[in-house]
Every structure is written in structure tokens, then in C-alpha cells.
Amino acid sequence: MNKQILCSMLGLLLSTPCYAASLDVHGEIKVNGKTVISDTGAVEIDSLGERAILIEDYLESTNVELELEVSYFYEYNNKQVKGFATETYYANGDYQYSEELEDGSQSLFTETLTSEGYDLETSGVRVWSEEPEHWSCSGSGTLKFEPKLPSTLLKSSPATETRIVSEVEICSDGTEQQERLNNDHRIFTYLGKTTYSYGELNFEDCILVLRQRNHRHSQGIRTNNEFVKYCKDVGFVEIHSMGRRYKATSISVAGNP
Structure with missing residues (x-):
């Protein structure tokens, strides 16, 4: 141990x-x-009560489809533009992110799981000039964890994992094939038990986690703190991050749509 x-x-x-x-x-x-x-x-988790949890019981579930929404302000050209985004996590592991700004700019990102990793598609239109600019990219990626998050989280005791993402894309705007390697270092601190309700669904066994992220990418390192609420056999249902609040707006559980 x-x-x-x-x-x-x-x-x-x-x-x-x-x-x-x-x-x-x-x-x-x-x-x-x-x-x-x-x-x-x-x-022996049962002997510890709420002082320890098995984190895999609360992470993304294979029988839940989850949609989260957030509104925010985007800084561009010395002015703030209001934006709205929707994230959808499908029960089969696929993922979709859509975004729309009040100036008419839009973007759509999808990930489809494959036996080797995932395929990705991105597309959108930028309305930052007199002529709208349309763009699209497609490619594939892989994901691995080194190290992986330990199965047991103890209350107020940080645990770490690192997500290593490698992606290759080809874009329609004339750019050549792009490769990037993103290292997402996360520190999880289990803060305690909580509950969550959505519509007629009531989840009594949920946890609050402080998730600190150091995200390394081609332009440097970004650091941010996220307060994430996870529910057992569902996954995360609410995220507070960088002034934005992602909140579940649609939860479909197998056998209880």
C-alpha cells in the first residue's frame, strides 16, 4: 500500500x-x-464511513446520458461577448461540445470512441470580421493515465492523476496536419458527502471534490481550480470553474429516463 x-x-x-x-x-x-x-x-471502506470513498463509483457511468449548460462572457478585441455552451456526455462514452456567442460565432466539437482511442470532428463559423469565416477539422486521438487516480480517496487528502492526450488533426482552412500532446495534471481532494436533485430524480449519495488542474498544452500551462459534484453511478452533475457554473440540465438514467 x-x-x-x-x-x-x-x-x-x-x-x-x-x-x-x-x-x-x-x-x-x-x-x-x-x-x-x-x-x-x-x-475496508465501510469501516471508514464518510471519511473515505471509492472514487470509481462516482466517476462517469456507462448507463447515464448527461447534458450540462453554462453561460459566460468571452473576452475578444478589448470587449466582452456573451457566450453559451452545452456539453453532452453519452452513455456509450461519446462526447459533444457546442458553443454560441452573441455575435453569431458558433463551434461544435464531437468525440466518438473507437477501439484505438477516439475520432474527433470540429467545425464552426467565426463572425469577428465583416466576412464570416467557416472552418472545420477532423482527426483522431488517444488518452492514457500516468499515473492513474487511486481507487480510494480519503477526506481532505489530495490524490493525483495525469491525463496524457495525443491528437492529430487535418483542417479545411489550408493548415497542415497538426499534432499536439496535452498533459492534464489533476489533484483531487474529497471534501465530503452531499446530495443532488434534478426534476423527479433525487441522488442521495453524492460527493463534493476540489479538482485542481495544471493543463499543459502548446501555448504553455493553465492552472484552475474546479469544485465538482459527483453522484454515485451517475458521474459529475455540477462544476464551478473559473467563474463559470456548469449545471446538469438533462440526466437520463437507464431504466429511469
Whole structure:
């Protein structure tokens, strides 16, 4: 077991500081008569109550279609332009992002899962000059995690993952084939349990997570903090990020549309 995770867990259980050095335990670990770590090193989640969660139970689900909407202001040419965007996460893993600005500019981005990764299509029109500019691109990409987020998150104890994205695109505006590698380093901090309601759907088992992102791309590094609400067997349903609030406007659960 990861020494830092074990130390954080013992600190939560015993309510005392824990300074990781070297800890060699043979057999299970019990607190107040309850096994919290088995003799194989497995974490007994039930014994920790709300102080620990299995994060994979709350991430994107394969039986839920989710749509989120957000409105915001876009800074362009020393003026603010109001924008509106919709994100759709399909149950089969596909993804779509559409955006429209009040000046008439529009864009559409789609990802379709494949056995090798995903295919992507982007298109739109820019109305930033007298003549509208139409554009489109197509390509493919791959995604891997190094490292991957650990299965167990402990309350107030940060855990990290890095998403490595590699994409190749060909655009219709005369630009040559483009390649880019994006490293998205994320720090997850589980803050506690919560609930979420949408229409007649009520989700009683949800969590609030602080997700800190250091996003490396071709133009440098962007850093932002996101407060994300995830619900068990659904995925994320609300995101507060950089002054924008993404909120679910359509949730379709298998067997309960």
C-alpha cells in the first residue's frame, strides 16, 4: 500500500498527525475493534464511513446520458461577448461540445470512441470580421493515465492523476496536419458527502471534490481550480470553474429516463 495513503488514513482514524517514515505491519489493522486494513493491505471502506470513498463509483457511468449548460462572457478585441455552451456526455462514452456567442460565432466539437482511442470532428463559423469565416477539422486521438487516480480517496487528502492526450488533426482552412500532446495534471481532494436533485430524480449519495488542474498544452500551462459534484453511478452533475457554473440540465438514467 502507498505509504502516504496509509499514513493519511491512520491520521483520520486516530485524529492525530502522522509523519510518514517507515511502517511495516504484518496482519490486519483494527481501530476500536473494526478492521480498517486487511492482512492483504486492502482498505475496508465501510469501516471508514464518510471519511473515505471509492472514487470509481462516482466517476462517469456507462448507463447515464448527461447534458450540462453554462453561460459566460468571452473576452475578444478589448470587449466582452456573451457566450453559451452545452456539453453532452453519452452513455456509450461519446462526447459533444457546442458553443454560441452573441455575435453569431458558433463551434461544435464531437468525440466518438473507437477501439484505438477516439475520432474527433470540429467545425464552426467565426463572425469577428465583416466576412464570416467557416472552418472545420477532423482527426483522431488517444488518452492514457500516468499515473492513474487511486481507487480510494480519503477526506481532505489530495490524490493525483495525469491525463496524457495525443491528437492529430487535418483542417479545411489550408493548415497542415497538426499534432499536439496535452498533459492534464489533476489533484483531487474529497471534501465530503452531499446530495443532488434534478426534476423527479433525487441522488442521495453524492460527493463534493476540489479538482485542481495544471493543463499543459502548446501555448504553455493553465492552472484552475474546479469544485465538482459527483453522484454515485451517475458521474459529475455540477462544476464551478473559473467563474463559470456548469449545471446538469438533462440526466437520463437507464431504466429511469
